[in-house]
Amino acid sequence: MNNSKVRVRFAPSPTGPLHMGGVRTALFNYLFAKKLGGEFILRIEDTDQTRFVPGAEEYIIESLNWCGLNPVEGPGIGGEFGPYRQSERKEIYKKYADQLVESGWAYIAFDTPEEIENLRKKAESNKETFSYGIGTRENLNNSLKLSSKEVQQKTEAGENYVIRFKMPEDLDVTEEDLIRGQVTFNTTKSLDDKVLFKSDGMPTYHLANVVDDHLMKITHVIRGEEWLPSMPLHVLLYRALGWEETRPRFAHLPLILKPVGKGKLSKRDGDKMGFPVFPLKWNDPETGESFHGYREDGYFPEAFINLLALLGWNPGTEQEFFSVDELSEIFSLERVVKSGSRFDPEKAKWFNKHYFQQKSVEDLTQLFKPILKEKGVVATDEKIQKVVAEIKERCEFVNDLWDQSSYFFESPKEYDAQTVKKRWKEDTGAQLDEITTVFDSVSTWKADSIKESFSAFMNEKGWGFGAIMNPLRLCLVGGNMGPDLFLICEILGKEETISRIKTAIEKIAKL
Protein backbone atom coordinates (compact mmCIF):
# COMPACT_ATOMS: atom_id res chain seq x y z
CA MET A 1 0.00 0.00 0.00
CA ASN A 2 1.00 3.55 0.53
CA ASN A 3 4.19 4.65 2.22
CA SER A 4 4.04 8.28 1.32
CA LYS A 5 3.12 11.18 3.53
CA VAL A 6 -0.05 10.76 5.55
CA ARG A 7 -2.99 12.56 4.03
CA VAL A 8 -6.49 12.31 5.41
CA ARG A 9 -9.69 14.00 4.41
CA PHE A 10 -12.92 15.02 5.99
CA ALA A 11 -15.58 14.65 3.32
CA PRO A 12 -19.00 15.84 4.40
CA SER A 13 -21.89 16.42 2.06
CA PRO A 14 -23.57 19.80 2.29
CA THR A 15 -27.07 18.48 2.86
CA GLY A 16 -27.55 20.30 6.13
CA PRO A 17 -25.61 21.41 9.17
CA LEU A 18 -22.72 19.30 10.31
CA HIS A 19 -23.66 17.51 13.49
CA MET A 20 -21.41 16.70 16.43
CA GLY A 21 -20.75 13.21 15.12
CA GLY A 22 -19.41 14.77 11.97
CA VAL A 23 -17.25 17.15 13.96
CA ARG A 24 -15.82 14.21 15.85
CA THR A 25 -14.99 12.45 12.60
CA ALA A 26 -13.24 15.62 11.46
CA LEU A 27 -11.44 15.83 14.80
CA PHE A 28 -10.15 12.28 14.66
CA ASN A 29 -8.95 12.82 11.10
CA TYR A 30 -7.26 16.02 12.14
CA LEU A 31 -5.57 14.45 15.17
CA PHE A 32 -4.45 11.44 13.20
CA ALA A 33 -2.83 13.68 10.61
CA LYS A 34 -1.19 15.92 13.21
CA LYS A 35 0.17 13.01 15.15
CA LEU A 36 1.79 11.54 12.07
CA GLY A 37 2.95 14.83 10.62
CA GLY A 38 0.44 14.51 7.83
CA GLU A 39 -2.12 16.69 6.12
CA PHE A 40 -5.78 17.18 6.83
CA ILE A 41 -7.91 18.22 3.90
CA LEU A 42 -11.54 19.11 3.39
CA ARG A 43 -13.54 17.87 0.44
CA ILE A 44 -17.17 18.70 -0.17
CA GLU A 45 -19.15 15.75 -1.48
CA ASP A 46 -21.99 17.40 -3.27
CA THR A 47 -22.78 14.84 -5.95
CA ASP A 48 -26.46 14.74 -5.05
CA GLN A 49 -27.86 17.87 -6.57
CA THR A 50 -31.32 17.16 -5.20
CA ARG A 51 -30.19 17.40 -1.63
CA PHE A 52 -28.20 20.59 -1.83
CA VAL A 53 -28.95 22.93 1.07
CA PRO A 54 -27.91 26.56 0.76
CA GLY A 55 -25.54 27.66 3.48
CA ALA A 56 -24.57 24.15 4.49
CA GLU A 57 -21.07 24.34 3.07
CA GLU A 58 -20.41 27.67 4.74
CA TYR A 59 -21.75 26.19 7.95
CA ILE A 60 -19.34 23.26 7.73
CA ILE A 61 -16.37 25.50 7.14
CA GLU A 62 -17.33 27.89 9.93
CA SER A 63 -17.83 24.98 12.31
CA LEU A 64 -14.40 23.53 11.61
CA ASN A 65 -12.98 26.97 11.99
CA TRP A 66 -14.64 27.51 15.37
CA CYS A 67 -13.23 24.19 16.53
CA GLY A 68 -9.78 25.05 15.27
CA LEU A 69 -9.74 22.10 12.89
CA ASN A 70 -8.35 23.91 9.92
CA PRO A 71 -7.69 21.96 6.75
CA VAL A 72 -4.59 22.70 4.70
CA GLU A 73 -6.47 22.14 1.46
CA GLY A 74 -10.11 22.58 0.64
CA PRO A 75 -12.72 24.78 -0.99
CA GLY A 76 -11.82 28.40 -0.46
CA ILE A 77 -8.32 27.41 0.57
CA GLY A 78 -6.98 25.80 -2.55
CA GLY A 79 -4.27 23.20 -2.89
CA GLU A 80 -2.57 21.27 -5.62
CA PHE A 81 -5.27 18.59 -5.84
CA GLY A 82 -8.26 20.87 -6.33
CA PRO A 83 -10.97 21.57 -6.95
CA TYR A 84 -12.22 20.23 -3.64
CA ARG A 85 -15.90 20.35 -4.41
CA GLN A 86 -17.03 17.23 -6.25
CA SER A 87 -19.59 19.11 -8.31
CA GLU A 88 -16.65 20.98 -9.79
CA ARG A 89 -14.86 17.73 -10.62
CA LYS A 90 -17.75 16.33 -12.60
CA GLU A 91 -15.79 15.71 -15.81
CA ILE A 92 -13.19 13.66 -14.03
CA TYR A 93 -15.43 10.78 -13.03
CA LYS A 94 -17.00 9.75 -16.35
CA LYS A 95 -13.67 8.64 -17.71
CA TYR A 96 -13.14 6.18 -14.89
CA ALA A 97 -16.68 4.88 -15.12
CA ASP A 98 -16.17 4.22 -18.82
CA GLN A 99 -12.86 2.57 -18.12
CA LEU A 100 -14.59 0.18 -15.75
CA VAL A 101 -17.18 -0.69 -18.38
CA GLU A 102 -14.46 -1.36 -20.91
CA SER A 103 -12.52 -3.57 -18.57
CA GLY A 104 -15.65 -5.52 -17.70
CA TRP A 105 -15.82 -4.35 -14.07
CA ALA A 106 -18.97 -2.42 -14.74
CA TYR A 107 -21.87 -2.33 -17.13
CA ILE A 108 -24.51 -0.05 -18.51
CA ALA A 109 -28.06 -0.40 -17.22
CA PHE A 110 -31.17 1.11 -18.77
CA ASP A 111 -33.72 0.13 -16.15
CA THR A 112 -35.73 3.14 -15.07
CA PRO A 113 -36.18 3.98 -11.40
CA GLU A 114 -39.85 3.07 -11.80
CA GLU A 115 -39.02 -0.37 -13.14
CA ILE A 116 -36.70 -1.07 -10.28
CA GLU A 117 -39.20 0.23 -7.80
CA ASN A 118 -41.75 -2.22 -9.20
CA LEU A 119 -39.37 -5.12 -8.90
CA ARG A 120 -38.74 -4.10 -5.34
CA LYS A 121 -42.42 -3.94 -4.48
CA LYS A 122 -43.07 -7.27 -6.13
CA ALA A 123 -40.29 -8.90 -4.14
CA GLU A 124 -41.60 -7.30 -1.00
CA SER A 125 -45.07 -8.74 -1.50
CA ASN A 126 -43.42 -12.16 -1.63
CA LYS A 127 -41.51 -11.28 1.56
CA GLU A 128 -38.29 -11.15 -0.35
CA THR A 129 -35.80 -8.39 -1.02
CA PHE A 130 -34.93 -7.35 -4.52
CA SER A 131 -31.32 -6.74 -5.15
CA TYR A 132 -29.83 -5.63 -8.44
CA GLY A 133 -26.82 -7.87 -8.83
CA ILE A 134 -25.63 -11.43 -8.90
CA GLY A 135 -28.62 -13.60 -9.69
CA THR A 136 -30.83 -10.89 -11.15
CA ARG A 137 -28.66 -8.78 -13.41
CA GLU A 138 -28.63 -11.29 -16.27
CA ASN A 139 -32.36 -10.82 -16.73
CA LEU A 140 -32.54 -7.07 -16.54
CA ASN A 141 -32.34 -4.29 -19.05
CA ASN A 142 -28.58 -3.85 -19.25
CA SER A 143 -25.50 -4.35 -21.37
CA LEU A 144 -24.96 -7.77 -19.84
CA LYS A 145 -28.12 -9.03 -21.44
CA LEU A 146 -28.51 -6.77 -24.46
CA SER A 147 -26.35 -7.13 -27.54
CA SER A 148 -23.74 -4.45 -28.05
CA LYS A 149 -25.75 -3.24 -31.01
CA GLU A 150 -28.84 -2.76 -28.88
CA VAL A 151 -26.82 -0.96 -26.29
CA GLN A 152 -25.38 1.33 -28.91
CA GLN A 153 -28.80 2.06 -30.34
CA LYS A 154 -30.21 2.92 -26.95
CA THR A 155 -27.39 5.19 -25.94
CA GLU A 156 -27.40 6.92 -29.29
CA ALA A 157 -31.13 7.45 -28.98
CA GLY A 158 -30.37 9.33 -25.82
CA GLU A 159 -31.94 6.83 -23.48
CA ASN A 160 -31.06 7.37 -19.83
CA TYR A 161 -28.69 4.89 -18.30
CA VAL A 162 -26.56 4.33 -15.26
CA ILE A 163 -23.28 2.52 -14.86
CA ARG A 164 -23.28 -0.26 -12.31
CA PHE A 165 -20.42 -2.12 -10.73
CA LYS A 166 -20.39 -5.77 -11.74
CA MET A 167 -19.86 -7.51 -8.43
CA PRO A 168 -17.67 -10.59 -8.83
CA GLU A 169 -19.37 -13.79 -7.69
CA ASP A 170 -18.62 -15.60 -4.46
CA LEU A 171 -15.53 -13.69 -3.56
CA ASP A 172 -14.44 -13.18 0.03
CA VAL A 173 -13.19 -9.66 0.44
CA THR A 174 -11.11 -9.34 3.58
CA GLU A 175 -9.79 -6.05 4.81
CA GLU A 176 -7.95 -4.97 7.91
CA ASP A 177 -9.91 -2.14 9.47
CA LEU A 178 -7.60 -0.02 11.61
CA ILE A 179 -10.11 0.00 14.44
CA ARG A 180 -11.98 -3.27 14.12
CA GLY A 181 -9.37 -5.61 12.78
CA GLN A 182 -10.03 -8.08 10.02
CA VAL A 183 -13.46 -7.85 8.45
CA THR A 184 -14.67 -10.20 5.74
CA PHE A 185 -17.53 -9.86 3.30
CA ASN A 186 -18.70 -12.38 0.76
CA THR A 187 -19.74 -10.71 -2.46
CA THR A 188 -22.59 -13.09 -3.27
CA LYS A 189 -23.92 -13.09 0.26
CA SER A 190 -23.95 -9.40 0.87
CA LEU A 191 -23.08 -7.17 -2.06
CA ASP A 192 -25.21 -5.91 -4.92
CA ASP A 193 -24.32 -4.04 -8.11
CA LYS A 194 -24.11 -0.48 -6.88
CA VAL A 195 -24.69 2.38 -9.23
CA LEU A 196 -21.41 4.16 -9.84
CA PHE A 197 -22.53 6.75 -12.30
CA LYS A 198 -25.99 8.25 -12.30
CA SER A 199 -28.17 9.12 -15.27
CA ASP A 200 -27.81 12.82 -14.45
CA GLY A 201 -24.13 12.69 -15.31
CA MET A 202 -22.91 12.69 -11.74
CA PRO A 203 -21.03 9.91 -10.01
CA THR A 204 -22.40 8.35 -6.85
CA TYR A 205 -20.55 8.62 -3.59
CA HIS A 206 -18.79 5.32 -4.15
CA LEU A 207 -17.10 6.22 -7.41
CA ALA A 208 -16.38 9.85 -6.59
CA ASN A 209 -14.98 8.91 -3.23
CA VAL A 210 -12.59 6.30 -4.56
CA VAL A 211 -11.48 8.38 -7.51
CA ASP A 212 -10.90 11.48 -5.42
CA ASP A 213 -9.14 9.69 -2.60
CA HIS A 214 -6.82 8.23 -5.17
CA LEU A 215 -6.25 11.45 -7.06
CA MET A 216 -5.79 13.41 -3.86
CA LYS A 217 -3.30 10.85 -2.57
CA ILE A 218 -5.31 10.06 0.52
CA THR A 219 -3.56 7.46 2.66
CA HIS A 220 -6.15 6.83 5.35
CA VAL A 221 -9.91 6.92 5.16
CA ILE A 222 -11.29 7.60 8.62
CA ARG A 223 -15.07 7.77 8.58
CA GLY A 224 -18.20 6.73 10.42
CA GLU A 225 -19.26 3.16 10.93
CA GLU A 226 -22.20 3.62 8.59
CA TRP A 227 -19.66 3.17 5.80
CA LEU A 228 -18.35 -0.16 6.94
CA PRO A 229 -20.72 -2.16 4.71
CA SER A 230 -19.44 -0.38 1.62
CA MET A 231 -15.80 -0.95 2.42
CA PRO A 232 -15.62 -4.13 0.27
CA LEU A 233 -17.08 -2.26 -2.70
CA HIS A 234 -14.47 0.42 -2.31
CA VAL A 235 -11.69 -2.11 -1.95
CA LEU A 236 -12.87 -3.80 -5.14
CA LEU A 237 -13.08 -0.47 -6.92
CA TYR A 238 -9.44 0.24 -6.15
CA ARG A 239 -8.63 -3.19 -7.49
CA ALA A 240 -10.71 -2.66 -10.64
CA LEU A 241 -9.12 0.70 -11.30
CA GLY A 242 -5.66 -0.74 -10.82
CA TRP A 243 -4.90 1.38 -7.78
CA GLU A 244 -4.49 -1.33 -5.24
CA GLU A 245 -0.81 -0.61 -4.63
CA THR A 246 -1.42 2.92 -3.42
CA ARG A 247 -4.89 2.70 -2.03
CA PRO A 248 -5.73 4.02 1.42
CA ARG A 249 -6.29 2.06 4.59
CA PHE A 250 -9.65 2.20 6.31
CA ALA A 251 -10.78 3.00 9.81
CA HIS A 252 -14.45 3.02 10.77
CA LEU A 253 -15.41 5.05 13.80
CA PRO A 254 -18.16 3.96 16.19
CA LEU A 255 -21.29 6.06 16.15
CA ILE A 256 -22.56 8.50 18.76
CA LEU A 257 -25.86 7.27 20.16
CA LYS A 258 -28.85 9.03 21.72
CA PRO A 259 -28.56 9.76 25.48
CA VAL A 260 -31.70 7.70 26.01
CA GLY A 261 -33.74 5.49 23.75
CA LYS A 262 -32.70 3.74 20.60
CA GLY A 263 -30.49 4.59 17.70
CA LYS A 264 -27.89 7.09 16.73
CA LEU A 265 -27.92 10.68 17.82
CA SER A 266 -30.16 12.71 15.56
CA LYS A 267 -31.16 16.27 14.83
CA ARG A 268 -34.10 16.52 17.17
CA ASP A 269 -32.70 14.73 20.22
CA GLY A 270 -31.17 17.96 21.40
CA ASP A 271 -34.29 20.03 21.63
CA LYS A 272 -36.08 17.18 23.30
CA MET A 273 -33.49 16.93 26.02
CA GLY A 274 -32.07 20.41 26.12
CA PHE A 275 -28.61 20.07 24.66
CA PRO A 276 -27.15 21.07 21.31
CA VAL A 277 -26.49 18.49 18.62
CA PHE A 278 -24.78 20.97 16.31
CA PRO A 279 -21.60 22.95 16.79
CA LEU A 280 -23.23 26.19 15.66
CA LYS A 281 -26.77 27.42 15.67
CA TRP A 282 -28.57 26.47 12.49
CA ASN A 283 -31.66 27.94 10.92
CA ASP A 284 -33.07 25.58 8.36
CA PRO A 285 -33.72 27.65 5.22
CA GLU A 286 -36.43 25.28 4.05
CA THR A 287 -38.47 24.46 7.14
CA GLY A 288 -37.64 27.57 9.10
CA GLU A 289 -36.70 25.37 12.05
CA SER A 290 -33.96 26.49 14.34
CA PHE A 291 -31.45 24.26 16.09
CA HIS A 292 -29.21 25.03 19.03
CA GLY A 293 -25.45 25.20 18.67
CA TYR A 294 -22.70 24.59 21.20
CA ARG A 295 -21.19 27.94 20.42
CA GLU A 296 -24.35 29.93 21.00
CA ASP A 297 -25.25 27.88 24.05
CA GLY A 298 -22.07 29.09 25.69
CA TYR A 299 -19.72 26.18 25.25
CA PHE A 300 -16.08 26.95 24.68
CA PRO A 301 -14.60 25.30 21.60
CA GLU A 302 -11.87 23.77 23.79
CA ALA A 303 -14.54 22.10 25.90
CA PHE A 304 -16.47 20.92 22.88
CA ILE A 305 -13.38 19.38 21.32
CA ASN A 306 -12.33 17.83 24.61
CA LEU A 307 -15.65 16.15 25.20
CA LEU A 308 -15.82 14.94 21.64
CA ALA A 309 -12.35 13.47 21.82
CA LEU A 310 -13.28 11.38 24.82
CA LEU A 311 -16.42 10.05 23.21
CA GLY A 312 -15.18 6.84 21.70
CA TRP A 313 -11.52 7.36 22.37
CA ASN A 314 -9.38 7.37 25.50
CA PRO A 315 -5.72 7.92 26.22
CA GLY A 316 -5.33 4.81 28.38
CA THR A 317 -4.49 7.01 31.34
CA GLU A 318 -6.75 8.74 33.79
CA GLN A 319 -6.27 12.17 32.33
CA GLU A 320 -9.50 13.72 31.08
CA PHE A 321 -8.61 17.25 30.09
CA PHE A 322 -6.73 17.78 26.89
CA SER A 323 -5.94 20.62 24.58
CA VAL A 324 -5.98 19.95 20.85
CA ASP A 325 -2.20 20.11 20.87
CA GLU A 326 -1.96 17.50 23.59
CA LEU A 327 -4.41 15.32 21.75
CA SER A 328 -2.35 15.66 18.60
CA GLU A 329 0.58 14.23 20.50
CA ILE A 330 -1.06 11.14 21.85
CA PHE A 331 -3.96 10.29 19.57
CA SER A 332 -4.03 6.85 18.06
CA LEU A 333 -6.66 4.85 16.23
CA GLU A 334 -5.79 1.77 18.29
CA ARG A 335 -7.36 3.44 21.28
CA VAL A 336 -10.61 4.18 19.55
CA VAL A 337 -13.42 2.14 21.09
CA LYS A 338 -15.30 -0.30 18.88
CA SER A 339 -18.80 0.11 20.23
CA GLY A 340 -21.12 3.07 19.83
CA SER A 341 -21.25 5.51 22.73
CA ARG A 342 -24.25 7.20 24.22
CA PHE A 343 -23.84 10.91 24.49
CA ASP A 344 -24.09 12.24 28.05
CA PRO A 345 -25.14 15.91 28.18
CA GLU A 346 -24.27 16.09 31.88
CA LYS A 347 -20.68 15.22 31.27
CA ALA A 348 -20.59 17.72 28.43
CA LYS A 349 -21.54 20.44 30.92
CA TRP A 350 -18.91 19.25 33.31
CA PHE A 351 -16.26 19.68 30.62
CA ASN A 352 -17.41 23.20 29.95
CA LYS A 353 -17.37 24.02 33.63
CA HIS A 354 -13.76 23.01 33.78
CA TYR A 355 -12.77 25.32 30.94
CA PHE A 356 -14.93 28.07 32.37
CA GLN A 357 -13.09 27.87 35.68
CA GLN A 358 -9.77 28.00 33.85
CA LYS A 359 -10.60 31.38 32.38
CA SER A 360 -9.25 34.49 34.08
CA VAL A 361 -11.57 36.98 35.72
CA GLU A 362 -10.45 39.51 33.09
CA ASP A 363 -11.42 37.23 30.21
CA LEU A 364 -14.75 36.39 31.76
CA THR A 365 -15.43 40.06 32.36
CA GLN A 366 -14.96 40.74 28.67
CA LEU A 367 -17.31 37.89 27.81
CA PHE A 368 -19.85 39.14 30.32
CA LYS A 369 -19.97 42.72 29.11
CA PRO A 370 -22.05 42.11 25.98
CA ILE A 371 -24.60 40.22 28.05
CA LEU A 372 -24.86 43.09 30.50
CA LYS A 373 -25.23 45.53 27.67
CA GLU A 374 -28.07 43.46 26.30
CA LYS A 375 -29.74 43.58 29.71
CA GLY A 376 -29.46 47.32 29.69
CA VAL A 377 -27.04 47.40 32.59
CA VAL A 378 -24.52 50.18 32.87
CA ALA A 379 -21.59 49.39 35.12
CA THR A 380 -17.91 50.10 35.34
CA ASP A 381 -15.40 47.43 34.34
CA GLU A 382 -14.11 47.61 37.88
CA LYS A 383 -17.46 46.64 39.33
CA ILE A 384 -18.09 43.93 36.74
CA GLN A 385 -14.71 42.45 37.47
CA LYS A 386 -15.35 42.48 41.19
CA VAL A 387 -18.68 40.75 40.67
CA VAL A 388 -17.23 38.16 38.30
CA ALA A 389 -14.48 37.36 40.77
CA GLU A 390 -17.11 36.65 43.41
CA ILE A 391 -19.46 34.50 41.38
CA LYS A 392 -17.12 32.80 38.94
CA GLU A 393 -16.90 29.53 40.83
CA ARG A 394 -20.65 29.14 40.90
CA CYS A 395 -20.96 29.14 37.10
CA GLU A 396 -20.32 26.68 34.32
CA PHE A 397 -21.37 28.80 31.34
CA VAL A 398 -20.85 32.41 30.41
CA ASN A 399 -24.62 32.63 30.31
CA ASP A 400 -24.78 31.65 33.99
CA LEU A 401 -22.97 34.82 34.98
CA TRP A 402 -26.09 36.92 34.72
CA ASP A 403 -28.30 34.46 36.59
CA GLN A 404 -25.79 34.39 39.40
CA SER A 405 -25.21 38.10 39.58
CA SER A 406 -28.21 40.07 38.39
CA TYR A 407 -28.87 41.33 41.92
CA PHE A 408 -25.56 43.17 41.86
CA PHE A 409 -26.88 45.29 39.03
CA GLU A 410 -30.58 45.64 39.74
CA SER A 411 -32.51 45.46 42.98
CA PRO A 412 -34.60 42.35 43.55
CA LYS A 413 -37.95 42.44 41.78
CA GLU A 414 -39.45 39.90 44.10
CA TYR A 415 -38.56 37.99 47.23
CA ASP A 416 -38.40 34.23 47.25
CA ALA A 417 -41.63 33.12 48.90
CA GLN A 418 -40.19 30.05 50.58
CA THR A 419 -37.37 32.00 52.15
CA VAL A 420 -39.74 34.69 53.34
CA LYS A 421 -41.90 32.08 54.96
CA LYS A 422 -39.01 30.35 56.60
CA ARG A 423 -36.85 33.30 57.66
CA TRP A 424 -39.06 36.33 58.09
CA LYS A 425 -40.34 36.49 61.66
CA GLU A 426 -42.61 38.97 63.34
CA ASP A 427 -39.91 41.33 64.60
CA THR A 428 -37.53 40.88 61.67
CA GLY A 429 -38.57 44.15 60.04
CA ALA A 430 -37.89 46.18 63.14
CA GLN A 431 -34.55 44.49 63.71
CA LEU A 432 -33.42 45.12 60.16
CA ASP A 433 -34.42 48.72 60.49
CA GLU A 434 -31.99 49.04 63.36
CA ILE A 435 -29.34 47.39 61.19
CA THR A 436 -29.70 50.13 58.62
CA THR A 437 -28.73 52.62 61.28
CA VAL A 438 -25.67 50.58 62.10
CA PHE A 439 -24.73 50.38 58.42
CA ASP A 440 -25.26 54.08 58.03
CA SER A 441 -22.66 54.72 60.70
CA VAL A 442 -19.98 52.55 59.07
CA SER A 443 -17.25 54.90 57.96
CA THR A 444 -15.13 52.68 55.72
CA TRP A 445 -17.48 50.76 53.44
CA LYS A 446 -15.46 47.58 53.13
CA ALA A 447 -16.62 44.05 53.83
CA ASP A 448 -14.34 43.69 56.84
CA SER A 449 -15.37 46.85 58.59
CA ILE A 450 -19.04 46.35 57.80
CA LYS A 451 -18.83 42.92 59.33
CA GLU A 452 -17.04 44.30 62.37
CA SER A 453 -19.66 46.94 63.09
CA PHE A 454 -22.43 44.47 62.41
CA SER A 455 -21.00 41.83 64.72
CA ALA A 456 -20.41 44.31 67.51
CA PHE A 457 -23.99 45.45 67.29
CA MET A 458 -25.32 41.91 67.18
CA ASN A 459 -23.36 40.93 70.25
CA GLU A 460 -24.48 43.98 72.11
CA LYS A 461 -28.10 43.15 71.32
CA GLY A 462 -27.62 39.45 71.88
CA TRP A 463 -29.39 38.63 68.62
CA GLY A 464 -28.78 35.37 66.81
CA PHE A 465 -26.77 35.77 63.64
CA GLY A 466 -28.89 33.28 61.76
CA ALA A 467 -32.06 35.18 62.53
CA ILE A 468 -30.70 38.34 60.93
CA MET A 469 -28.24 37.23 58.26
CA ASN A 470 -30.79 35.26 56.29
CA PRO A 471 -33.50 37.91 56.10
CA LEU A 472 -30.82 40.50 55.41
CA ARG A 473 -29.67 38.44 52.47
CA LEU A 474 -33.24 38.17 51.33
CA CYS A 475 -33.54 41.98 51.26
CA LEU A 476 -30.38 42.42 49.24
CA VAL A 477 -30.53 39.58 46.71
CA GLY A 478 -34.14 38.44 46.80
CA GLY A 479 -33.33 34.88 47.77
CA ASN A 480 -30.93 32.74 49.73
CA MET A 481 -28.14 32.57 47.19
CA GLY A 482 -24.88 34.38 46.61
CA PRO A 483 -21.42 34.90 48.07
CA ASP A 484 -20.50 36.39 51.41
CA LEU A 485 -23.10 38.89 52.52
CA PHE A 486 -20.69 41.64 53.52
CA LEU A 487 -18.95 41.42 50.19
CA ILE A 488 -22.28 41.91 48.54
CA CYS A 489 -22.83 44.95 50.73
CA GLU A 490 -19.46 46.32 49.78
CA ILE A 491 -20.03 45.94 46.05
CA LEU A 492 -23.55 47.33 46.28
CA GLY A 493 -22.38 50.42 48.14
CA LYS A 494 -23.73 51.87 51.34
CA GLU A 495 -26.62 53.79 49.91
CA GLU A 496 -27.92 51.00 47.78
CA THR A 497 -27.59 48.50 50.61
CA ILE A 498 -29.61 50.60 53.00
CA SER A 499 -32.18 51.50 50.43
CA ARG A 500 -32.70 47.84 49.52
CA ILE A 501 -33.24 46.89 53.12
CA LYS A 502 -35.80 49.63 53.61
CA THR A 503 -37.65 48.76 50.43
CA ALA A 504 -37.74 45.12 51.39
CA ILE A 505 -39.07 45.78 54.87
CA GLU A 506 -41.90 47.72 53.35
CA LYS A 507 -42.71 45.26 50.60
CA ILE A 508 -42.48 42.13 52.66
CA ALA A 509 -44.69 43.62 55.35
CA LYS A 510 -47.40 43.88 52.74
CA LEU A 511 -47.15 40.23 51.68
Added chain:
RNA sequence: GGCCCGUUCGUCUAGCGGUUAGGACGCCAGAUUUUCAUUCUGGUAGCAGGGGUUCGAUUCCCCUACGGGCUACCA
Protein backbone atom coordinates in the same frame (compact mmCIF):
# COMPACT_ATOMS: atom_id res chain seq x y z
C1' G B 1 -35.74 -10.54 6.53
C1' G B 2 -30.35 -10.59 4.78
C1' C B 3 -25.25 -8.90 5.64
C1' C B 4 -21.67 -6.70 8.86
C1' C B 5 -20.10 -4.61 13.64
C1' G B 6 -20.54 -4.59 18.77
C1' U B 7 -21.82 -5.95 24.42
C1' U B 8 -17.47 -4.05 31.81
C1' C B 9 -21.31 0.36 37.22
C1' G B 10 -27.43 4.47 34.98
C1' U B 11 -23.62 6.97 31.35
C1' C B 12 -18.33 7.53 29.26
C1' U B 13 -14.47 4.15 29.95
C1' A B 14 -9.50 1.19 31.95
C1' G B 15 -8.57 -3.90 31.72
C1' C B 16 -5.38 -7.25 26.65
C1' G B 17 -5.67 -15.55 31.52
C1' G B 18 -4.46 -15.07 38.01
C1' U B 19 -6.73 -7.52 39.91
C1' U B 20 -10.03 -6.35 46.70
C1' A B 21 -12.42 -5.31 38.46
C1' G B 22 -9.56 1.03 38.37
C1' G B 23 -11.07 6.17 36.96
C1' A B 24 -14.67 9.98 35.42
C1' C B 25 -19.88 12.02 35.04
C1' G B 26 -24.38 11.51 37.75
C1' C B 27 -26.52 10.28 42.34
C1' C B 28 -26.26 9.85 47.94
C1' A B 29 -23.84 11.09 52.68
C1' G B 30 -20.41 13.83 55.74
C1' A B 31 -16.96 18.10 56.40
C1' U B 32 -16.23 23.19 55.42
C1' U B 33 -19.13 27.77 53.97
C1' U B 34 -23.73 31.49 60.22
C1' U B 35 -27.28 31.20 53.27
C1' C B 36 -26.90 28.94 48.44
C1' A B 37 -23.24 27.28 45.31
C1' U B 38 -18.14 25.94 45.13
C1' U B 39 -14.41 22.82 47.36
C1' C B 40 -12.86 18.39 50.05
C1' U B 41 -13.75 13.38 51.93
C1' G B 42 -16.45 9.04 51.69
C1' G B 43 -20.30 5.92 49.59
C1' U B 44 -23.59 3.67 45.80
C1' A B 45 -23.41 0.70 41.42
C1' G B 46 -20.81 -3.30 36.53
C1' C B 47 -18.09 -7.97 33.54
C1' A B 48 -25.79 -9.90 29.15
C1' G B 49 -26.87 -15.49 29.48
C1' G B 50 -25.29 -20.51 28.36
C1' G B 51 -21.69 -23.81 26.80
C1' G B 52 -16.62 -24.97 25.92
C1' U B 53 -10.69 -24.30 26.18
C1' U B 54 -7.64 -23.91 30.63
C1' C B 55 -5.00 -25.51 36.94
C1' G B 56 -7.61 -20.75 36.42
C1' A B 57 -11.69 -16.89 32.69
C1' U B 58 -14.13 -10.04 32.50
C1' U B 59 -10.09 -11.43 29.22
C1' C B 60 -9.71 -16.95 24.14
C1' C B 61 -13.65 -19.99 21.04
C1' C B 62 -18.92 -21.26 19.96
C1' C B 63 -24.21 -20.48 20.60
C1' U B 64 -28.24 -17.44 22.29
C1' A B 65 -30.04 -12.76 23.67
C1' C B 66 -29.67 -7.74 23.23
C1' G B 67 -27.78 -3.21 20.89
C1' G B 68 -25.99 -0.69 16.47
C1' G B 69 -25.16 0.12 11.23
C1' C B 70 -26.13 -1.02 6.13
C1' U B 71 -29.54 -3.03 2.70
C1' A B 72 -31.43 4.18 -2.91
C1' C B 73 -29.68 6.73 -9.72
C1' C B 74 -28.51 9.72 -0.49
C1' A B 75 -24.19 10.60 1.41
